[in-house]
Amino acid sequence: MKLRLQITKESGIRFISHLEYQRSIEKAIRRAGIPVAYSEGFNPHMKFSLASALSVGVTSSCEFAEIRLAEERPLSELVKALAAALPMGIHIVRADLAEDKAPKLMAQAQGASYEVHVPCASDPASQLAAFAAAPEVPYTKAHKKGKGKPKTIDVKSFIPQVEARWQDGSLELRFDIRITPTGSMKASEFLQVLEQDFQVPLAFSQADIRRVDLYSRDGEGRKIPLIGEA
Amino acid sequence: MRKDLPIDILSAVEKPARYTGMEFGSIVKPESETEVAFCLAFPDTYEIGMSYLGYKILYEILNKLSGVAAERAFAPWVDMEEKMRERGLVLSSLENTRPLKEFDLLGFTLLYEMSYSNILNMLDLGGVPLLAKDRTLDDPFVCAGGCCVFNSEPLADFLDFCMLGDGERIIQEVTLLYRDWEREGKPGGRLGFLRRVSRIQGVYVPSFYEITYGEDGTITGKKPLEPTASEVVYKRAEQDLDALDFPTHPIVPYSDTVHDRIMLELFRGCSRGCRFCNAGIIYRPVRERRPGTVLELAKKLVPATGYNEISLFSLSTADYSHLEPLIRELLGDFRKDRVSVSLLSLRIDSFSVKLAQEVQAVRKSGLTFAPEAGSQRMRDVINKGVTEDDLMHAVGAAFENGWSQVKLYFMIGLPTETDEDVLAIAKLAQKVQWKYKEVTGHMGARVTVSVSNFVPKPYTPFQWVGQDTKEEFDRKHMLLKNAFANLKNIHFQYHDSRTSLMEGVLARGDRRLGKAIYLAWQRGAKFDSWSEFFDYDRWKQAVEDAGLTTDFYNSRPRGKEEIFPWEHTSCGVSRQFLWSEYEKAQEAALTHDCRRDTCTGCGVCQKLGIHIIDWKEGKA
Numbered sequence: 042m043k044l045r046l047q048i049t050k051e052s053g054i055r056f057i058s059h060l061e062y063q064r065s066i067e068k069a070i071r072r073a074g075i076p077v078a079y080s081e082g083f084n085p086h087m088k089f090s091l092a093s094a095l096s097v098g099v100t101s102s103c104e105f106a107e108i109r110l111a112e113e114r115p116l117s118e119l120v121k122a123l124a125a126a127l128p129m130g131i132h133i134v135r136a137d138l139a140e141d142k143a144p145k146l147m148a149q150a151q152g153a154s155y156e157v158h159v160p161c162a163s164d165p166a167s168q169l170a171a172f173a174a175a176p177e178v179p180y181t182k183a184h185k186k187g188k189g190k191p192k193t194i195d196v197k198s199f200i201p202q203v204e205a206r207w208q209d210g211s212l213e214l215r216f217d218i219r220i221t222p223t224g225s226m227k228a229s230e231f232l233q234v235l236e237q238d239f240q241v242p243l244a245f246s247q248a249d250i251r252r253v254d255l256y257s258r259d260g261e262g263r264k265i266p267l268i269g270e271a
Numbered sequence: 272m273r274k275d276l277p278i279d280i281l282s283a284v285e286k287p288a289r290y291t292g293m294e295f296g297s298i299v300k301p302e303s304e305t306e307v308a309f310c311l312a313f314p315d316t317y318e319i320g321m322s323y324l325g326y327k328i329l330y331e332i333l334n335k336l337s338g339v340a341a342e343r344a345f346a347p348w349v350d351m352e353e354k355m356r357e358r359g360l361v362l363s364s365l366e367n368t369r370p371l372k373e374f375d376l377l378g379f380t381l382l383y384e385m386s387y388s389n390i391l392n393m394l395d396l397g398g399v400p401l402l403a404k405d406r407t408l409d410d411p412f413v414c415a416g417g418c419c420v421f422n423s424e425p426l427a428d429f430l431d432f433c434m435l436g437d438g439e440r441i442i443q444e445v446t447l448l449y450r451d452w453e454r455e456g457k458p459g460g461r462l463g464f465l466r467r468v469s470r471i472q473g474v475y476v477p478s479f480y481e482i483t484y485g486e487d488g489t490i491t492g493k494k495p496l497e498p499t500a501s502e503v504v505y506k507r508a509e510q511d512l513d514a515l516d517f518p519t520h521p522i523v524p525y526s527d528t529v530h531d532r533i534m535l536e537l538f539r540g541c542s543r544g545c546r547f548c549n550a551g552i553i554y555r556p557v558r559e560r561r562p563g564t565v566l567e568l569a570k571k572l573v574p575a576t577g578y579n580e581i582s583l584f585s586l587s588t589a590d591y592s593h594l595e596p597l598i599r600e601l602l603g604d605f606r607k608d609r610v611s612v613s614l615l616s617l618r619i620d621s622f623s624v625k626l627a628q629e630v631q632a633v634r635k636s637g638l639t640f641a642p643e644a645g646s647q648r649m650r651d652v653i654n655k656g657v658t659e660d661d662l663m664h665a666v667g668a669a670f671e672n673g674w675s676q677v678k679l680y681f682m683i684g685l686p687t688e689t690d691e692d693v694l695a696i697a698k699l700a701q702k703v704q705w706k707y708k709e710v711t712g713h714m715g716a717r718v719t720v721s722v723s724n725f726v727p728k729p730y731t732p733f734q735w736v737g738q739d740t741k742e743e744f745d746r747k748h749m750l751l752k753n754a755f756a757n758l759k760n761i762h763f764q765y766h767d768s769r770t771s772l773m774e775g776v777l778a779r780g781d782r783r784l785g786k787a788i789y790l791a792w793q794r795g796a797k798f799d800s801w802s803e804f805f806d807y808d809r810w811k812q813a814v815e816d817a818g819l820t821t822d823f824y825n826s827r828p829r830g831k832e833e834i835f836p837w838e839h840t841s842c843g844v845s846r847q848f849l850w851s852e853y854e855k856a857q858e859a860a861l862t863h864d865c866r867r868d869t870c871t872g873c874g875v876c877q878k879l880g881i882h883i884i885d886w887k888e889g890k891a
Contacts, residue, residue, distance in 0.1 A: 053293045
């Protein structure tokens with residue numbers, strides 16, 4: 042069996058890296074005494090994985106973890122033990138138990154929802170209308186450390202629409218980003234597109250970005266949660 | 272967490288997680304339950320501070336006291352400091368975002384001299400007046416502990432008091448004394464508290480002493496100015512480590528620290544008697560934890576932290592009386608949890624190699640040995656007690672067991688050193704290579720030679736000697752560079768002489784250097800132990816502008832009878848013992864380890880009323 046969890050990365054720890062976040066959960070799993078399975082070999086590692094790396098600085102209420110178990114235990118017992126062992130800033134939202142052969146959660150994720158709060162000098166309604174009207178918005182992803190070819194993508198194919206509310210210099214954005222087998226886009230990249238290509242006067246460095254959902258879709262395109270309710 | 276640091280600052284600095292806290296095991300007490308707020312300040316980065324066991328011990332011990340909140344603060348990296356100064360942010364604790372100036376007690380860990388400028392910088396960023404004499408009842412008492420408090424004189428202007436020796440009990444006593452003084456309405460003001468605290472054994476109040484100097488700049492006298500100030504303040508030494516609290520729920524950092532694992536202390540003190548070593552004197556006598564206590568602690572620490580590595584550590588870990596059975600038991604008990612055991616220091620013998628083999632069953636990273644000197648004569652001068660045969664046996668055993676990488680540590684600039692002694696370092700490294708050929712039948716051992724520059728330290732037999740000058744160090748580096756240029760597969764690295772020279776000034780400095788430290792800080796000194804920030808010329812100029820010279824402190828040989836700046840804060844080892852060791856060094860005569868042999872007369876046990884605890888024979 043594997044224990045599947047929806048967990049948070051809250052504001053106070055938003056600046057720890059993905060690797061640090063992952064190691065912190067591994068330590069919590071050991072503290073909790075979860076009967077986790079290990080790989081064979083000289084340097085056995087814990088059979089544990091996190092779906093979808095989150096950018097540093099972004100909070101999330103929907104990180105997903107899968108822990109392969111060496112022994113069966115009731116779900117409630119596992120959740121209780123782990124909840125007590127997690128550091129401040131990480132909480133369990135949902136959990137379930139699945140067969141070992143259940144597909145990886147990451148492979149099922151088809152989209153993520155974001156909420157952004159950012160200072161913005163003026164109401165960007167007209168600029169956002171321009172974004173909505175544009176049939177295509179090209180964006181060139183710079184490669185890490187300048188290696189490899191830059192890749193140009195169409196922002197609209199990932200983010201078809203944006204909901205916005207502006208009041209007294211503060212802008213609130215809500216949008217979904219598609220996750221496809223060939224890639225996705227970061228919320229921060231989208232903010233850069235709005236700032237640079239659409240002249241939205243937002244204070245990019247002060248943006249408070251939150252990932253609020255990570256979901257799959259059913260045959261009719263409706264959002265469905267990645268794991269069942271606890 | 273720090274509530275004062277906005278997103279745009281955190282996303283613009285390196286390693287932002289250093290500033291956000293909230294780690295598992297961190298303790299955040301509400302204001303309503305806090306009577307005394309104690310800031311444990313570490314004058315270097317988060318990653319370094321969080322790796323020190325002593326820091327973790329004090330954090331847990333203080334937080335155990337009800338009504339006492341111990342919180343942490345570290346030196347912000349330069350990028351963060353720039354942002355803080357730009358926006359007028361005050362340096363605050365990780366736990367409650369409490370500005371340093373609002374704490375009752377502010378304690379710095381003094382582990383190396385080159386962190387002193389960071390202390391001033393942290394006080395300044397924390398809104399605390401730098402000079403003790405300028406502080407008012409609204410300011411914290413600034414104190415210090417750690418190995419450098421055995422000569423805290425260069426910091427005398429900045430510190431209200433120091434705590435000498437084992438910190439577990441003294442820090443609690445000081446904190447509770449503060450609480451009582453505050454409850455009584457702070458009678459007598461700051462002076463009232465300092466008078467009271469100076470009665471605690473091991474507490475030193477620099478402002479209670481007047482130092483006089485002669486025309487040649489040396490000290491002519493020291494006078495206690497207060498009746499509560501004793502002529503000599505002796506360190507605190509705890510007899511029974513088993514009876515002391517050891518942190519069983521330490522903070523588990525999110526980010527990688529230097530030692531991100533369980534640190535388990537086996538014993539304090541080391542009496543091997545290496546004559547250059549300050550730690551080998553100031554932590555005497557040897558006091559072991561019982562093997563049973565160590566096992567018990569390990570059993571608590573593994574489930575409490577979630578770490579899968581235990582590092583057994585002490586000044587000379589391989590000297591622990593029950594090391595082998597202990598390691599076996601630890602490996603056995605934690606096999607199913609996949610917990611590994613590591614040793615922080617290896618002795619130069621095949622026993623140590625065998626242990627290393629046992630603990631690192633798979634990973635053959637490198638082994639590190641510290642012969643300290645290249646020639647036998649030189650090793651005898653420093654009382655290292657290691658022969659070339661010992662080293663060859665040790666590396667031979669390592670090569671037989673599959674290691675091919677060896678790192679060797681040496682020092683240059685030791686007393687009585689000749690060029691022949693220096694060049695012997697290269698010869699010894701080459702013999703290690705040959706040994707590999709002899710054992711494995713082919714070349715290809717990777718040998719790294721790391722050479723540091725000797726800094727004479729207070730409370731060592733070499734406290735009288737003059738340090739090599741820059742020219743001497745640089746010349747010796749060149750000698751070695753040329754010698755190694757012809758040797759393949761030996762990687763030679765050495766430390767810059769200028770940092771060692773300034774360390775030499777501060778290590779044996781007196782309180783007149785306070786002015787120099789202040790000037791250096793004012794002109795931008797910080798993170799001096801990081802080569803990218805250390806500026807020798809700035810420091811040298813600061814020393815000169817304070818009306819002093821660096822030569823007086825580092826390269827000048829000192830007279831037999833000279834009064835040293837640090838001797839009124841004592842670790843209990845007698846001056847006569849250190850002098851006789853100094854004389855024996857001149858003759859390259861050895862002194863044995865008293866741990867399992869007769870007393871060598873250093874005087875610490877008699878002076879402090881304690882004794883060695885070693886479980887070799889099952890008895891203390």
